[in-house]
Amino acid sequence: MSVLDLDFFRNEQAAYAQLEAVLWPQGPECPHCGVIDQATKIKANTPKKVRHGLYKCDACKEQFTVTVGSVMHGSHLPLHKWLQAAYLICSSKKGVSAKQIERTIQVTYKSAWFMMHRLRAAMDPIYTAAPQPMGGEGKIIEADETYIGRKAGYTKKAAFHHKNTVFSLVERGGEVRSFHLDRADKQIVKAIVDANVRRETRHYTDGATWYQNNALGLDGGHDWVDHGKEEWVRGDVHTNTVEGFFSVFKRGMKGIYQHCSEKHLHRYLAEFDFRYNNRERLGIDDTKRTENALKGAKGKRLTYRRTREQLDSQATS
Ligand SMILES: [Zn+2]
Numbered sequence: 679m680s681v682l683d684l685d686f687f688r689n690e691q692a693a694y695a696q697l698e699a700v701l702w703p704q705g706p707e708c709p710h711c712g713v714i715d716q717a718t719k720i721k722a723n724t725p726k727k728v729r730h731g732l733y734k735c736d737a738c739k740e741q742f743t744v745t746v747g748s749v750m751h752g753s754h755l756p757l758h759k760w761l762q763a764a765y766l767i768c769s770s771k772k773g774v775s776a777k778q779i780e781r782t783i784q785v786t787y788k789s790a791w792f793m794m795h796r797l798r799a800a801m802d803p804i805y806t807a808a809p810q811p812m813g814g815e816g817k818i819i820e821a822d823e824t825y826i827g828r829k830a831g832y833t834k835k836a837a838f839h840h841k842n843t844v845f846s847l848v849e850r851g852g853e854v855r856s857f858h859l860d861r862a863d864k865q866i867v868k869a870i871v872d873a874n875v876r877r878e879t880r881h882y883t884d885g886a887t888w889y890q891n892n893a894l895g896l897d898g899g900h901d902w903v904d905h906g907k908e909e910w911v912r913g914d915v916h917t918n919t920v921e922g923f924f925s926v927f928k929r930g931m932k933g934i935y936q937h938c939s940e941k942h943l944h945r946y947l948a949e950f951d952f953r954y955n956n957r958e959r960l961g962i963d964d965t966k967r968t969e970n971a972l973k974g975a976k977g978k979r980l981t982y983r984r985t986r987e988q989l990d991s992q993a994t995s
Contacts, residue, residue: 681965686761693758694731698744700972708735709747717742730757748975749796759783761968763793764800768956768971769964772930773949798945800975801952809855813879813898818850820920821871821883821894823862826931829940842943844927847874848920853955856927856947858940864888868895882915923954 681687686696698706705715717733720741731743745751750760762783766774779790803809813819825841843859845867855874859866864887871894875881880898883889884905892900901915910916927950931938938946952974956967 681765687758687765690730690756690758693756693761694744696761697757697972698731700969701744701748701976706733706742706744708733708738708740709742710740711735711738713737749800750975753793753796755785755789755793759785760793761972763790764797764971765964765968767794767797767949768953768968770934771953772926773934773946775934775936795942795945797971797975798949801971802945802948803952803974809874811876812847812849812853812855812874813876813881815876815878815898817852817876817879817898818914819875819879819881820848820850820917821867821881821889822846822917822920822924823859823867823886824924824928826928827938827940827943842940844924844943844947845870846920846923847871848923849879850919854920854923854951856951858943858947862886862888864893868893871896882917884917923950926950926954 685692687693701707702714706717707714708717713735716736718736720729720732720734722728729743731745732741733743734741745753745757750757753760763779766779766782774794776787776790776794779785779794780787783790785793823843823845825843827842828840829842843862844856845859845862846854846856847870848854857870867888871881875894875896877897879896881894881896881900883900883902885902889900889902894900901912903909903912903915903917911918927947930950931946935946952971953967956962956970962970
Protein backbone atom coordinates (compact mmCIF):
# COMPACT_ATOMS: atom_id res chain seq x y z
CA MET A 679 0.00 0.00 0.00
CA SER A 680 1.18 3.51 -0.77
CA VAL A 681 1.67 5.84 2.17
CA LEU A 682 -0.64 8.26 0.38
CA ASP A 683 -3.44 5.70 0.66
CA LEU A 684 -3.47 5.90 4.44
CA ASP A 685 -6.90 6.72 5.79
CA PHE A 686 -5.79 9.74 7.77
CA PHE A 687 -4.54 11.45 4.62
CA ARG A 688 -7.96 11.12 3.00
CA ASN A 689 -10.59 11.03 5.70
CA GLU A 690 -11.26 13.73 8.27
CA GLN A 691 -12.42 11.40 11.00
CA ALA A 692 -9.34 9.23 10.63
CA ALA A 693 -7.15 12.35 10.60
CA TYR A 694 -8.51 13.38 14.00
CA ALA A 695 -8.03 9.86 15.34
CA GLN A 696 -4.43 9.91 14.14
CA LEU A 697 -3.58 13.29 15.66
CA GLU A 698 -5.28 12.26 18.92
CA ALA A 699 -3.19 9.09 19.03
CA VAL A 700 -0.01 11.15 18.59
CA LEU A 701 -0.82 14.04 20.93
CA TRP A 702 -2.97 12.29 23.54
CA PRO A 703 -1.28 8.95 24.31
CA GLN A 704 -3.10 8.83 27.65
CA GLY A 705 -6.48 9.94 26.37
CA PRO A 706 -8.07 13.33 25.66
CA GLU A 707 -6.33 16.24 27.40
CA CYS A 708 -8.55 19.17 28.27
CA PRO A 709 -6.71 22.36 27.22
CA HIS A 710 -8.94 24.41 29.55
CA CYS A 711 -8.33 22.71 32.91
CA GLY A 712 -5.56 20.23 32.12
CA VAL A 713 -7.47 17.09 33.16
CA ILE A 714 -6.51 13.97 31.19
CA ASP A 715 -8.82 11.20 30.00
CA GLN A 716 -11.98 12.60 31.57
CA ALA A 717 -13.88 13.80 28.56
CA THR A 718 -16.87 12.64 26.60
CA LYS A 719 -16.92 12.58 22.85
CA ILE A 720 -19.77 14.65 21.45
CA LYS A 721 -21.77 12.93 18.79
CA ALA A 722 -23.32 14.99 16.06
CA ASN A 723 -27.08 15.32 16.21
CA THR A 724 -27.42 15.41 12.46
CA PRO A 725 -25.01 14.14 9.83
CA LYS A 726 -24.77 17.66 8.41
CA LYS A 727 -23.49 19.21 11.61
CA VAL A 728 -20.54 16.93 12.18
CA ARG A 729 -17.72 18.49 14.12
CA HIS A 730 -14.90 16.03 14.06
CA GLY A 731 -13.05 15.18 17.22
CA LEU A 732 -15.20 17.33 19.52
CA TYR A 733 -15.03 16.49 23.23
CA LYS A 734 -16.64 17.86 26.36
CA CYS A 735 -14.57 17.89 29.51
CA ASP A 736 -16.27 16.03 32.39
CA ALA A 737 -14.42 18.22 34.90
CA CYS A 738 -14.82 21.77 33.62
CA LYS A 739 -17.59 21.18 31.05
CA GLU A 740 -15.71 23.06 28.33
CA GLN A 741 -15.56 21.72 24.80
CA PHE A 742 -12.39 21.11 22.83
CA THR A 743 -10.74 19.22 19.99
CA VAL A 744 -7.17 17.99 19.64
CA THR A 745 -6.18 21.03 17.57
CA VAL A 746 -7.03 23.56 20.31
CA GLY A 747 -3.84 25.30 21.37
CA SER A 748 -1.82 23.79 18.53
CA VAL A 749 -0.39 25.38 15.41
CA MET A 750 -3.51 24.13 13.56
CA HIS A 751 -5.77 26.02 15.95
CA GLY A 752 -8.47 28.01 14.17
CA SER A 753 -7.45 26.82 10.71
CA HIS A 754 -10.25 26.45 8.20
CA LEU A 755 -8.28 23.78 6.34
CA PRO A 756 -9.27 20.16 6.86
CA LEU A 757 -7.00 18.30 9.24
CA HIS A 758 -6.22 15.55 6.73
CA LYS A 759 -4.62 18.20 4.51
CA TRP A 760 -2.53 19.37 7.45
CA LEU A 761 -1.33 15.80 7.87
CA GLN A 762 -0.50 15.59 4.16
CA ALA A 763 1.48 18.84 4.35
CA ALA A 764 3.29 17.68 7.48
CA TYR A 765 4.21 14.41 5.79
CA LEU A 766 5.50 16.16 2.69
CA ILE A 767 7.72 18.61 4.56
CA CYS A 768 9.02 15.90 6.88
CA SER A 769 9.75 13.33 4.17
CA SER A 770 11.47 15.67 1.69
CA LYS A 771 15.12 15.90 2.54
CA LYS A 772 15.55 19.43 1.18
CA GLY A 773 12.09 20.70 2.08
CA VAL A 774 9.04 21.38 -0.04
CA SER A 775 7.95 24.71 -1.48
CA ALA A 776 4.63 26.40 -0.75
CA LYS A 777 4.03 26.30 -4.51
CA GLN A 778 4.35 22.53 -4.48
CA ILE A 779 2.01 22.27 -1.49
CA GLU A 780 -0.49 24.51 -3.29
CA ARG A 781 -0.51 22.16 -6.29
CA THR A 782 -0.31 18.85 -4.48
CA ILE A 783 -2.86 19.30 -1.72
CA GLN A 784 -5.02 21.82 -3.59
CA VAL A 785 -5.12 24.82 -1.31
CA THR A 786 -4.45 28.46 -2.10
CA TYR A 787 -0.85 29.63 -2.16
CA LYS A 788 -1.51 31.81 0.86
CA SER A 789 -2.88 28.85 2.83
CA ALA A 790 0.06 26.72 1.76
CA TRP A 791 2.49 29.39 2.89
CA PHE A 792 0.81 29.78 6.29
CA MET A 793 0.71 26.02 6.79
CA MET A 794 4.39 25.65 6.05
CA HIS A 795 5.39 28.37 8.48
CA ARG A 796 3.15 26.92 11.17
CA LEU A 797 4.65 23.49 10.61
CA ARG A 798 8.11 25.05 10.93
CA ALA A 799 7.00 26.47 14.28
CA ALA A 800 5.96 22.92 15.25
CA MET A 801 9.46 21.72 14.34
CA ASP A 802 11.14 24.45 16.36
CA PRO A 803 12.29 23.08 19.72
CA ILE A 804 12.93 26.46 21.31
CA TYR A 805 9.24 26.94 21.99
CA THR A 806 8.74 23.72 23.89
CA ALA A 807 11.31 23.33 26.61
CA ALA A 808 14.66 24.80 27.51
CA PRO A 809 17.07 22.61 25.56
CA GLN A 810 19.54 20.35 27.30
CA PRO A 811 23.15 21.26 26.61
CA MET A 812 24.92 19.30 23.87
CA GLY A 813 28.09 17.27 24.10
CA GLY A 814 29.72 16.06 27.30
CA GLU A 815 32.63 13.89 28.44
CA GLY A 816 34.11 11.99 25.48
CA LYS A 817 31.78 13.73 23.00
CA ILE A 818 32.90 15.74 19.99
CA ILE A 819 31.20 18.80 18.60
CA GLU A 820 31.97 20.41 15.28
CA ALA A 821 31.35 24.15 15.00
CA ASP A 822 31.30 26.03 11.74
CA GLU A 823 29.61 28.89 9.96
CA THR A 824 28.29 29.40 6.49
CA TYR A 825 26.95 32.34 4.53
CA ILE A 826 23.71 32.41 2.61
CA GLY A 827 21.40 34.77 0.75
CA ARG A 828 21.76 38.48 0.81
CA LYS A 829 21.04 40.90 3.60
CA ALA A 830 18.53 43.69 3.10
CA GLY A 831 20.12 46.87 1.79
CA TYR A 832 22.95 45.14 -0.08
CA THR A 833 22.74 45.05 -3.84
CA LYS A 834 26.21 44.06 -4.91
CA LYS A 835 28.37 41.22 -3.83
CA ALA A 836 30.97 42.34 -1.33
CA ALA A 837 32.98 39.34 -0.09
CA PHE A 838 30.52 37.68 2.27
CA HIS A 839 29.58 40.72 4.36
CA HIS A 840 26.40 41.07 2.34
CA LYS A 841 25.31 37.55 3.22
CA ASN A 842 23.50 36.15 6.24
CA THR A 843 25.67 34.22 8.65
CA VAL A 844 24.53 30.83 9.87
CA PHE A 845 26.39 29.23 12.74
CA SER A 846 25.86 25.56 13.52
CA LEU A 847 26.97 23.17 16.22
CA VAL A 848 26.82 19.47 15.43
CA GLU A 849 27.49 16.73 17.93
CA ARG A 850 28.91 13.68 16.16
CA GLY A 851 26.26 10.98 16.26
CA GLY A 852 23.90 13.48 17.83
CA GLU A 853 22.02 16.64 17.10
CA VAL A 854 22.56 19.91 15.27
CA ARG A 855 21.64 23.41 16.46
CA SER A 856 21.76 26.31 14.03
CA PHE A 857 21.68 30.04 14.62
CA HIS A 858 21.22 33.05 12.39
CA LEU A 859 23.85 35.62 13.38
CA ASP A 860 24.32 39.27 12.53
CA ARG A 861 27.93 38.32 12.02
CA ALA A 862 30.36 35.76 13.37
CA ASP A 863 32.78 37.06 15.95
CA LYS A 864 34.39 35.87 19.17
CA GLN A 865 31.80 37.23 21.57
CA ILE A 866 28.73 36.02 19.71
CA VAL A 867 30.08 32.57 18.94
CA LYS A 868 31.29 32.08 22.51
CA ALA A 869 27.94 33.20 23.96
CA ILE A 870 26.12 30.57 21.88
CA VAL A 871 28.58 27.85 22.84
CA ASP A 872 28.34 28.80 26.53
CA ALA A 873 24.56 28.47 26.38
CA ASN A 874 24.44 25.22 24.39
CA VAL A 875 27.50 23.06 25.01
CA ARG A 876 28.72 21.15 28.08
CA ARG A 877 32.16 22.29 29.19
CA GLU A 878 33.76 18.80 29.02
CA THR A 879 33.07 18.63 25.28
CA ARG A 880 35.92 18.40 22.78
CA HIS A 881 35.39 20.64 19.76
CA TYR A 882 36.71 20.72 16.21
CA THR A 883 36.61 23.71 13.89
CA ASP A 884 38.35 25.27 10.92
CA GLY A 885 40.96 27.98 11.31
CA ALA A 886 38.62 30.95 11.80
CA THR A 887 40.05 33.48 14.24
CA TRP A 888 37.15 33.25 16.70
CA TYR A 889 38.10 29.64 17.52
CA GLN A 890 41.84 30.13 17.94
CA ASN A 891 43.67 29.44 21.21
CA ASN A 892 40.57 27.70 22.53
CA ALA A 893 38.70 30.99 22.47
CA LEU A 894 35.48 29.12 23.21
CA GLY A 895 37.03 28.09 26.52
CA LEU A 896 35.75 24.51 26.64
CA ASP A 897 37.58 22.15 29.02
CA GLY A 898 37.41 19.20 26.60
CA GLY A 899 39.93 20.87 24.31
CA HIS A 900 40.05 22.16 20.77
CA ASP A 901 41.63 21.07 17.52
CA TRP A 902 41.25 22.42 14.03
CA VAL A 903 42.02 21.83 10.39
CA ASP A 904 43.53 24.55 8.28
CA HIS A 905 41.37 24.89 5.19
CA GLY A 906 43.63 27.73 4.06
CA LYS A 907 46.38 25.14 3.62
CA GLU A 908 44.07 22.61 1.99
CA GLU A 909 43.96 20.56 5.14
CA TRP A 910 40.52 18.93 5.53
CA VAL A 911 41.08 15.86 7.68
CA ARG A 912 43.76 15.00 10.21
CA GLY A 913 42.96 11.79 12.07
CA ASP A 914 39.47 12.33 13.46
CA VAL A 915 39.88 16.10 13.33
CA HIS A 916 37.59 17.51 10.66
CA THR A 917 34.37 19.48 10.18
CA ASN A 918 32.83 17.18 7.57
CA THR A 919 29.74 16.46 9.65
CA VAL A 920 28.68 20.09 10.00
CA GLU A 921 29.66 20.76 6.39
CA GLY A 922 27.46 17.87 5.29
CA PHE A 923 24.58 19.50 7.14
CA PHE A 924 25.31 22.86 5.48
CA SER A 925 25.37 21.18 2.11
CA VAL A 926 21.81 19.82 2.50
CA PHE A 927 20.66 23.15 3.92
CA LYS A 928 22.11 25.14 1.03
CA ARG A 929 20.82 22.81 -1.64
CA GLY A 930 17.37 23.14 -0.08
CA MET A 931 17.53 26.91 0.22
CA LYS A 932 18.74 27.33 -3.33
CA GLY A 933 16.78 24.59 -5.05
CA ILE A 934 13.50 24.54 -3.17
CA TYR A 935 12.96 27.79 -1.31
CA GLN A 936 14.86 30.18 -3.58
CA HIS A 937 13.71 33.32 -1.86
CA CYS A 938 14.09 33.61 1.86
CA SER A 939 14.20 36.93 3.58
CA GLU A 940 16.46 37.52 6.54
CA LYS A 941 13.58 37.61 8.97
CA HIS A 942 12.43 34.08 8.06
CA LEU A 943 15.83 32.45 7.96
CA HIS A 944 15.58 31.13 11.53
CA ARG A 945 12.36 29.30 10.59
CA TYR A 946 14.08 27.44 7.77
CA LEU A 947 16.97 26.64 10.07
CA ALA A 948 14.48 25.11 12.51
CA GLU A 949 13.12 22.99 9.66
CA PHE A 950 16.51 21.69 8.51
CA ASP A 951 17.69 21.16 12.09
CA PHE A 952 14.53 19.19 12.81
CA ARG A 953 14.95 16.84 9.87
CA TYR A 954 18.62 16.27 10.71
CA ASN A 955 17.77 15.60 14.36
CA ASN A 956 15.08 13.13 13.28
CA ARG A 957 17.13 11.46 10.58
CA GLU A 958 16.92 8.00 9.11
CA ARG A 959 20.26 7.01 10.62
CA LEU A 960 18.78 7.42 14.10
CA GLY A 961 16.06 4.94 13.13
CA ILE A 962 13.45 7.61 12.44
CA ASP A 963 11.55 7.00 9.21
CA ASP A 964 9.30 9.46 7.36
CA THR A 965 6.20 8.46 9.30
CA LYS A 966 7.88 8.71 12.69
CA ARG A 967 9.49 12.02 11.71
CA THR A 968 6.06 13.39 10.80
CA GLU A 969 4.67 12.21 14.15
CA ASN A 970 7.52 13.95 15.95
CA ALA A 971 6.77 17.18 14.09
CA LEU A 972 3.10 16.89 15.01
CA LYS A 973 4.06 16.38 18.66
CA GLY A 974 5.74 19.77 18.48
CA ALA A 975 2.51 21.28 17.18
CA LYS A 976 1.04 21.09 20.65
CA GLY A 977 1.03 24.04 22.99
CA LYS A 978 2.32 26.49 20.43
CA ARG A 979 -0.75 28.54 19.98
CA LEU A 980 0.86 31.72 21.30
CA THR A 981 3.75 31.25 18.96
CA TYR A 982 1.41 30.57 16.14
CA ARG A 983 -0.66 33.66 16.85
CA ARG A 984 2.44 35.76 16.95
CA THR A 985 3.52 34.18 13.69
CA ARG A 986 0.15 34.78 12.11
CA GLU A 987 0.14 38.43 13.10
CA GLN A 988 3.61 38.86 11.66
CA LEU A 989 2.69 37.02 8.50
CA ASP A 990 -0.55 38.94 8.10
CA SER A 991 1.22 42.25 8.44
CA GLN A 992 3.73 41.17 5.81
CA ALA A 993 1.07 39.87 3.47
CA THR A 994 -0.72 43.20 3.52
CA SER A 995 2.35 45.43 3.38
ZN1 LIG B 1 -11.50 20.67 31.46
